[in-house]
Amino acid sequence: xxxxxxxxxxxxxxxxxxxxxLIKGVESGNKRQRKKKLTDKLGPQxxxxxxxxxxxxxxxxxxxxxxxxxxVRNRTSDMVDALYTMNRAYLSLPEGTASVVGxxxxxxxxxSIMVSQDLHSLSFFLPLNLxxxxxx
Numbered sequence: 001x002x003x004x005x006x007x008x009x010x011x012x013x014x015x016x017x018x019x020x021x022l023i024k025g026v027e028s029g030n031k032r033q034r035k036k037k038l039t040d041k042l043g044p045q046x047x048x049x050x051x052x053x054x055x056x057x058x059x060x061x062x063x064x065x066x067x068x069x070x071x072v073r074n075r076t077s078d079m080v081d082a083l084y085t086m087n088r089a090y091l092s093l094p095e096g097t098a099s100v101v102g103x104x105x106x107x108x109x110x111x112s113i114m115v116s117q118d119l120h121s122l123s124f125f126l127p128l129n130l131x132x133x134x135x136x
Contacts, residue, residue, distance in 0.1 A: 039083035
């Protein structure tokens with residue numbers, strides 16, 4: 001007599017390396033989309049004065065975004081929340097370690113990276129001689 005067949009649920013299908021890389025690619029794509037959406041939630045570029053007001057209000061009111069937003073003119077609670085989320089690790093440091101100067105430096109760096117990425121993507125559509133002038 002032949003041995004009994006195993007049920008199909010016992011025979012699990014394992015993904016191939018190609019399928020795993022495809023799954024990882026989709027997951028990393030979602031992370032990129034989330035970052036882009038977070039950047040969009042920030043609104044227009046934050047000025048140094050706005051960042052200073054945000055920092056002081058955050059230290060005073062904590063995560064009460066309505067109160068923090070009321071201290072920063074022309075910014076909504078969603079924009080304030082996005083700024084916090086983007087800089088959560090830094091802002092969670094003790095007050096003596098984190099400073100408004102550090103926050104301004106981080107956001108200045110963020111905006112300069114965004115501009116360089118925009119220029120890089122724009123250079124794809126420019127003629128070769130103009131594209132080489134823009135690649136800094």
